[in-house]
Amino acid sequence: MLLRGGCHCGQVRYEVHGEPFDSTVCHCADCRRVAAAPVVAWFSVPRTAFRFVSGEPKRYASSEPVLRTFCPECGTSLTYQHRDFPDEIDVATCSLDAPARVPPMHHTWTSDSLPWVVVADGLPRYPRDATDG
Numbered sequence: 001m002l003l004r005g006g007c008h009c010g011q012v013r014y015e016v017h018g019e020p021f022d023s024t025v026c027h028c029a030d031c032r033r034v035a036a037a038p039v040v041a042w043f044s045v046p047r048t049a050f051r052f053v054s055g056e057p058k059r060y061a062s063s064e065p066v067l068r069t070f071c072p073e074c075g076t077s078l079t080y081q082h083r084d085f086p087d088e089i090d091v092a093t094c095s096l097d098a099p100a101r102v103p104p105m106h107h108t109w110t111s112d113s114l115p116w117v118v119v120a121d122g123l124p125r126y127p128r129d130a131t132d133g
């Protein structure tokens with residue numbers, strides 16, 4: 001599978017060569033604030049499957065073990081990496097050119113969810129990350 005994506009202004013572009021092994025809609029407070037959106041969809045691939053092909057994203061440590069990237073020009077959230085999982089990278093699903101190709105498998109961090117976010121898609125819901133289930 002080849003997936004292409006990038007930020008809204010087009011300055012930062014990336015490619016993913018490989019199959020996502022996980023995908024989620026994250027309800028956590030950090031994703032919410034970073035994206036200024038009620039929830040953020042992510043998919044996970046091996047770090048080696050992902051590369052930026054144009055532009056230079058800005059890096060931001062949203063918490064001590066977490067490094068996120070975003071476009072320095074338009075601010076689109078692009079990736080998430082956790083220090084404990086150096087071989088993995090999460091990519092913001094809605095930064096894909098074709099986000100419908102990578103549907104979510106579940107919802108995570110629903111313990112942080114806003115009261116007016118109502119999910120009725122039948123997917124599994126986890127209060128924290130999916131390994132808690």
Ligand SMILES: [Zn+2]
Nearest residue numbers: 007009071074
């Ligand atoms: Zn941009």
Ligand SMILES: [Zn+2]
Nearest residue numbers: 026027028031
């Ligand atoms: Zn999150």
